[in-house]
Amino acid sequence: MTVTTNRSGISNRLLDLVPAAPSQQNRKEFTSDQEVRWCPGCGDYAILATVQGFLPELGVARENIVFVSGIGCSSRFPYYLQTYGMHSIHGRAPTIATGLATSRPDLSVWVVTGDGDALSIGGNHLLHALRRNVNVKILMFNNRIYGLTKGQYSPTSEVGKITKSTPFGSLDRPYNPVSLAIGAEATFVGRSIDSDRAHLTSVLRAAAEHPGTAFVEIFQNCNIFNDGAFEPLKDRSTKDDATLRLAHGEPLVFGAEGDKGVRRAPDGSLEVVSADDPGVLVHDAAATDPSQAFALSRITGDTHGVTPIGIFRNVDVPTYDEAFNKQISDARARQGEGDLMSLISGGETWTID
């Protein structure tokens, strides 16, 4: 089924299978009547507002959008959107979204998950969703803490984190979610920040335009249990030096004065140098080989004093969904639709009068 769309700008061969909105929708139409129950000041509010503001831009019929989530503060998200939604169980949202997306190409399927949901209990599912390249958009709210269970450390918490469950400091080294996703050869990997509406919208737009799995890490402030985790990226006085804004085809330069750049070090890793260094690299999110995107993901605030945000990787390769459904249409084109009675009476039969 191909539906002609009048969608503004956002389009890809899979999104084109989703019925278009009959008329321009607005943010209010995507707001459900449910009372939002996050803590006052939680970064989830800002993300919700951005998503509600962005969804009309998708241009697809509201009833053909589905948000699936796991468990966590972040996973309450679907309740607040006037789309179809499922608040499922801890860590398993990618599996449910996979079944839904692969059986219903006419839907735009989104997953909302947290750092614990996606990387602890659901780590395996996340990896497999990414490698399969199923057409789902995964938004992972990373607050580097377990919010809903009241503040235990998470797989993205820094070593030594003092929490209720680690009064002497956490011991395990954190995941870098972007490295993990690129390691799984995810076809779209992006990162943004809850409070930066324009940037987050641009990453969501690119994710929606990408056919296949899009993984978006969203830095999210949990003001109750891990307040200020991303403060250097948000504070006016530090953010320009602390963030490297990735733009495809543009040089990797940053800093309040635009005076810093990124180049390849002799050992293959990336290093921060002066912006006028002749070796400063140009960002290529579309590179088939994930090595440079991976090297970029190794640049972090802790190690380099700067955190890249934006789109690390964005490559168009065949999706699982297309191949999955093509096997069906091919079989039907080759052999015709199945006939139940001739199927069950196949093989050797004999008749008794």
Next chain:
Amino acid sequence: MSEQVRERETRRLDRVVVRFAGDSGDGMQLTGEQFTSETATFGNDLSTLPDFPAEIRAPAGTPAGVSGFQLHFSDHDILTPGDAPDVLVAMNPAALKANLKDLPPGANLIVNTDSFTSGNLKKAGYATDPLTDGTVDPFVVHRVPLTSMTINAVHATDGGGGVNKKEAERAKNMFALGLMCWLYHRPTEGTVSFLEKKFGKRPEIAAANIAAFRAGFNYGETTESFTVTYEVAPARMKSGTYRRISGNLALSYGLIAAGELTGLQVYLGSYPITPASDILHELSKHKRFGVRTFQAEDEIAGIGAALGASFGGSLGVTTTSGPGVALKSETIGLAVSLELPLVIVDIQRGGPSTGLPTKTEQSDLLQAMFGRNGEAPVPIVAPRSPGDCFNAAVEAARLATKYRTPVFLLSDGYLANGSEPWLLPTREELPDLTVSFATEPNHTGTKGPEFWPYLRDPETLARPWAIPGTAGLEHRIGGIEKSDGQGNISYDPANHDRMVRLRAAKVAGIAGDIPSLEIEDPSGEARVLVLGWGSTYGPIAAGCRRVRAKGLKVAQAHLRHLNPFPANTGEILRSYDKVVIPEMNLGQLRMLIRAEYLVDAIGYNQVRGLPFKAAELAGVLEDVINQ
């Protein structure tokens, strides 16, 4: 010699049990399958029991690596693969060692003498040669140099130029098959064309196998070893068209049929596990039926994908065995809470843990019944024979879609791999299970029409199934408790109490939508009832026949639905003096029956990985009747 052939006696039998046994590399399953296929074509009733080791390449030549295939065929309707073989084909000493204990004195034993070398005897654990030390004296032994005769026959046909010695030797199972076909007057055309087709790409291998098969047949004709051949006349069965079918194949077809009957696309999310994998294999072939099969990264993802597909309006199905059910439990609970259709197929095997992967057991009943957190009732359906797996799958899908609930379909390893003739249903005999999705708002709120996802059908208590893509019915569901009707998150104590009871009442109400429990008691005067479920139907029924043949009275009832039980179950149980419940577990149905009906049922329980024997059950029943 030719005179002798003419003098040879042909004995008519009403039924025969044959068992092929050899190393797992000897092709015993194929041999058994092919003998069965000829037997089915001939028109006998039959029942099969394959028995293979869990290891793909178990140590060659050892009893652990022995693979067996038992077939029971008859001129009347039969119910089991037979208690003890009338003839055992042992391809090597290990096969003899592993199977001899099952062979009754006087039975025929065909041994491949070529394989009784000192090395093979040692691997089998024989200190002395059982063929000469008196071990096989109680049996009618036919010593056949099977390997060398096969090689000679193959090379005589192809002049030594077709296949090498090893390939020639590998055809020895076909020699054994040929001999057995001769001994039991089986047709042979089917096997020849089967071999031509199977080895179509390697005609020299096909020729070798056919040569071996014919040589085996002719050997029977010319040898003096066999003084008697046997005939089993075709069975008089209900008229109609039959095919032979295994439980897993019937179950797969049942699921495809359910897709057509409900009008839904079948979506299977699964992770491979013995003995359930064959359903995934089978369904993955039938893309032209629109069947979608997704091999997930684990069982949790398998059921998750199936549930996601159900949310989208597919018939979600997940297939597994006991260990996989353990992993799926949380998602089954979610499905109970979401009230979405889902068929969970559990092909039970020996447990706990990895247990006995290739052996049968009925020990997941309580897991299916209770293996979830919270009050999470799930209907349970169980097939009673391989062919019945088809009907049971259709029934599971009917309940799942009509009541918007996950449903357990509990088959087992014996049904999965066993086979029997199956009377093909006609299209008209299959039920109409058409499903309708919600398309309109179902409530008027203060601001106008609304959609309430948990507003129930007053009769079935099922909630509406509104699938994404339906304008105006956008809604959110989840595992958190929902308010009755409206479906918003609710932590209200009274509402939770009501919702728990509503979900329970919905499942309990199915009792009014399933057939009553039927009793089979030809005398009408039995005081002892034997109650079973699942694959024990055949052995229990065969046991009852034996008991009745002795003039004793016994009634049999067999449960298709284990949750809820048929409405008349309690009444039936209470109308007998004694109730016996044989199970391949330590008394799981018995526990449920006692709890539900306060009936002090007597258990008979075995967990040996094999189905019950008719004689064994007959003995148990006689003891209870005579007590």
